[in-house]
Structure formats: C-alpha cells, structure tokens
Amino acid sequence: MLRTRFTEEFGVRHPLVQGGMQWVGRAELVSAVANAGALGMLTALTQPTPEALVKEIARCREMTDRPFGVNLTILPTITPPPYAEYRQAIVESGVPIVETAGSNPAEHLAAFGPAGIKVLHKCTSVRHALKAQELGVDAVSIDGFECAGHPGEDDVPGLVLIPRAADELRIPVIASGGFADARGLVAALALGADGVNMGTRFLCTEEAPVHRSVKERIVAAGERDTELIFRPLRNTARVASNEVSRAVVARLDAGGTFDDVRDLVAGARGRKVYELGDTEAGVWSVGMVQGLVHDIPTVAELVDRIVTEAARLIGARLAGVVTTS
Ligand SMILES: Cc1cc2nc3c(=O)[nH]c(=O)nc-3n(C[C@H](O)[C@H](O)[C@H](O)COP(=O)(O)O)c2cc1C
Numbered sequence: 001m002l003r004t005r006f007t008e009e010f011g012v013r014h015p016l017v018q019g020g021m022q023w024v025g026r027a028e029l030v031s032a033v034a035n036a037g038a039l040g041m042l043t044a045l046t047q048p049t050p051e052a053l054v055k056e057i058a059r060c061r062e063m064t065d066r067p068f069g070v071n072l073t074i075l076p077t078i079t080p081p082p083y084a085e086y087r088q089a090i091v092e093s094g095v096p097i098v099e100t101a102g103s104n105p106a107e108h109l110a111a112f113g114p115a116g117i118k119v120l121h122k123c124t125s126v127r128h129a130l131k132a133q134e135l136g137v138d139a140v141s142i143d144g145f146e147c148a149g150h151p152g153e154d155d156v157p158g159l160v161l162i163p164r165a166a167d168e169l170r171i172p173v174i175a176s177g178g179f180a181d182a183r184g185l186v187a188a189l190a191l192g193a194d195g196v197n198m199g200t201r202f203l204c205t206e207e208a209p210v211h212r213s214v215k216e217r218i219v220a221a222g223e224r225d226t227e228l229i230f231r232p233l234r235n236t237a238r239v240a241s242n243e244v245s246r247a248v249v250a251r252l253d254a255g256g257t258f259d260d261v262r263d264l265v266a267g268a269r270g271r272k273v274y275e276l277g278d279t280e281a282g283v284w285s286v287g288m289v290q291g292l293v294h295d296i297p298t299v300a301e302l303v304d305r306i307v308t309e310a311a312r313l314i315g316a317r318l319a320g321v322v323t324t325s
Helices: 003-011 027-035 050-063 083-092 106-112 128-137 158-168 182-190 211-218 243-252 265-276 288-292 299-321
Strands: 016-018 039-045 069-073 097-101 120-124 137-143 173-176 195-198 226-227 237-240
Touching: 003 120, 003 243, 016 027, 016 120, 016 211, 027 050, 027 265, 039 050, 039 097, 039 173, 039 288, 050 083, 069 083, 083 106, 097 106, 128 288, 137 158, 137 195, 137 299, 158 173, 182 299
Parallel strands: 016 039, 016 195, 039 069, 069 097, 097 120, 120 137, 137 173, 173 195
Antiparallel strands: 226 237
C-alpha cells in the first residue's frame, strides 16, 4: 500500500486517478476504477444533458459502492453547454469529488465548497496551479507537455513541471501526462507529487467503453505517433496521428482558420472512432505514453500491477541503490 496526502485527504486506497475523458469517462470505466481502489471521474459533458448526467451517476453507483468523481471541463466554445445546470446536477447527486479542468474554476467553487465536495483542479502551469490553490481547491493535477488532450502552450514536460509545482504549492499535487506504469508512479512520488493521473493508460483497458480497435491501435503505436493540433490557434490538443489530424495541422500551418478545419474536427467524427473503431475517422485524444502501453488489461489488473510493482521498486530496487560506503 502506498499512502500519500492525496489518499488520506480524498479517501481513496491508491494514489491513482483516472482523469476525465470525453466519450470515455462513463460508468463502466469509472466504476471499475473505483472498485480497484483508485479514483475515477465520470465526464460530465459526455452526457448530452444534466438530466442524463444524474442518471449516469446513479448507474455508476449501482456498479460500485466506492467513491468516484465527476470531471467538469470548462472550455471556451461558441455555444457553451449549460455549465450551471451540470454543476447543479453534480451537487444534487451528492458526488464527493469533482475534477475541474480547462479554465479558471472560480465560478464553480462557490457551489462545490459549501456542498462539501472536494475539488481537484487540472491545469498545465505552475501559475494556474497557484491561482487554483488561492481560490481554495483541495488539490491540483498538473499536466505536462506529454499529456493527451490539452497540454497548454508552455510546452514544459513533467520532469520539470511536477517538481516546480511541488516546490510552490501547499496542497497535494497529482502528476499527470506520460504515466502508465509503476516506474512513472515512483518517479512522480520522488519528484514531490502525491499521486498520478492517467488518461491514455486507462483508455487502453478492458472496461473502457470504446471499440477494441482503438485499444489495439494504442498498443501498436509508439511515443512519436501523436500530433499537436490547433497550435496556431493557441488551443493546442495532443491527438493520435492519423490522416485527419495531419490534415488539420497542414491546413492551419498553411495559414488556415478554424473554419478551414471545422469539418475535420467535428465531435461526431471523433465519436465514430470510439463507437465503430475506425481510428482514421476523426481526431481522438491520446498521449505520448502510448509508447509504454503494450497490453489491454482489466482495470483491476492494471491498478494492482502498478501499486504492487511500485512498492517493490521503492523497497527493493531503489533501496538497493543506496550504499553507505
Ligand atoms: C480520450 C481522452 C479524452 C480526454 N478528454 C478530456 C476531457 O474531456 N477533459 C479533461 O479535463 N481531460 C481530458 N483528457 C485528458 C486526461 O484527463 C488526462 O489529463 C491526460 O490523458 C493525461 O495524460 P496521459 O494520457 O499521458 O495519461 C482526455 C484524455 C484522453 C486520452
């Protein structure tokens, strides 16, 4: 067993988090993560309405009696979803933990705090983490440049970002981006983090509710097989390298605007990837860490493997490196 400030304060057995994942963070995966003793997050905006989110939370509760959280991703969009209603659905459902991400969570904290909900805010820079701490979040997840999804625009990899965050913050820090195994967890703890957050690794498990071809593609892919789309728009996202993502990069690099790629990045295309297993159909998030993913275990096998090997690594391999002479 590994005990950290995070496991103590958030009431989870293992210092492992499954961060929000659009289209993927559903009850099947989240309940499996909870049952394995880690912290899973349902993804609020994967549900078409706040009412559907309430039902998904109830469905997840039927599949586990362990705590789980909900991710609320706040991204700038032309037609924003009804965030206040999703927030209300979370509060009324009695979920104990929320992962906020995407932008400043201030507006939402006013509702979560009084409801006794712990907030884990995910961000990509030390300055944003400090701001979140000042606003009163309970912990931060800090996403290095390696991560799937939105790595921000600073391009600071975890090896620098995590210790920088640990040095500056009082609250627990969860290291995110590029973690898939016990070595990563032990390294994150050594860098000053209180646990790790994983997206890509949990996406490639039996219970992740996506087509098996996506998982097989992750196993086959290497660490170089991602693209950074939307760089010129300063809204960078790391996604799988395929014909569509390469076309997006090419069009924007040639001076194109969002309108020139709108059809390529449509959410409906991304859903096709997960539902039909056509990994060339659209853009889909995946991290560089896919180079370290070689199998499709159950969530329980994965969590057990990571924590067991981590304890062995610390107690045997690392301890064995220390000499007195
Ligand atoms: C398929 C997929 C979808 C994601 N969607 C979201 C999302 O909707 N909101 C969010 O905050 N993060 C999202 N992420 C990011 C993850 O929560 C996590 O921060 C990231 O995957 C960590 O990097 P890793 O993949 O190297 O573990 C997504 C990641 C993946 C792989």
